[in-house]
Amino acid sequence: ENSPYYADLAAKAVNGAWGSWGSLSGCSTSCGRGSRRRTRQCNNPPPSGAGVSCKTGSSIEYRACTNRPCPMLMENGVIGQHLVPVLQHAGEVPKHGTDHVTVQYQIMVVMTAWVLTEKLS
Numbered sequence: 001e002n003s004p005y006y007a008d009l010a011a012k013a014v015n016g017a018w019g020s021w022g023s024l025s026g027c028s029t030s031c032g033r034g035s036r037r038r039t040r041q042c043n044n045p046p047p048s049g050a051g052v053s054c055k056t057g058s059s060i061e062y063r064a065c066t067n068r069p070c071p072m073l074m075e076n077g078v079i080g081q082h083l084v085p086v087l088q089h090a091g092e093v094p095k096h097g098t099d100h101v102t103v104q105y106q107i108m109v110v111m112t113a114w115v116l117t118e119k120l121s
Contacts, residue, residue: 012048012049012050013048013049013050013051014045014046014047014048014049014051015047015051015052016042016043016045016046016047016051016052016053016054017042017044017045017054018040018041018042018044018054018057018059019040019041019042019043019044020040020044021038021039021040021061022038022039022040023038024036024037024038024063025037025038027065027066027067028065029065029067030067031067031068031069031070032066032067032069032070033064033065033066034064034065034066034067035062035063035064035065036062036063036064036065037060037061037062037063038060038061038063039059039060039061040059040061041059042054042059
């Protein structure tokens with residue numbers, strides 16, 4: 001139907017377009033590889049009338065990020081090289097001949113303290 005109402009609505013149709021990207025978030029991990037995220041809105045201009053929302057592209061973008069290496073726990077029964085300084089600092093270096101259960105417990109205690117310290121700093 002060609003009523004003036006529909007013709008007027010079509011004439012006032014504005015399709016939406018993406019606005020600027022926001023700032024990138026911090027890295028999702030405190031060590032190792034993670035991701036950063038940023039968003040944008042379909043508001044430049046926003047869709048109006050019979051216009052459509054942004055059809056192409058995404059409102060979210062992810063980028064890879066890398067922080068310092070994570071401490072390694074155990075590798076074939078040997079304490080990982082990155083964890084040794086952490087254990088030494090905590091006075092928890094296992095003695096020669098210490099069983100693996102004790103070593104793993106010591107690592108768990110030190111890693112828990114390390115994670116808590118990272119979250120608080």
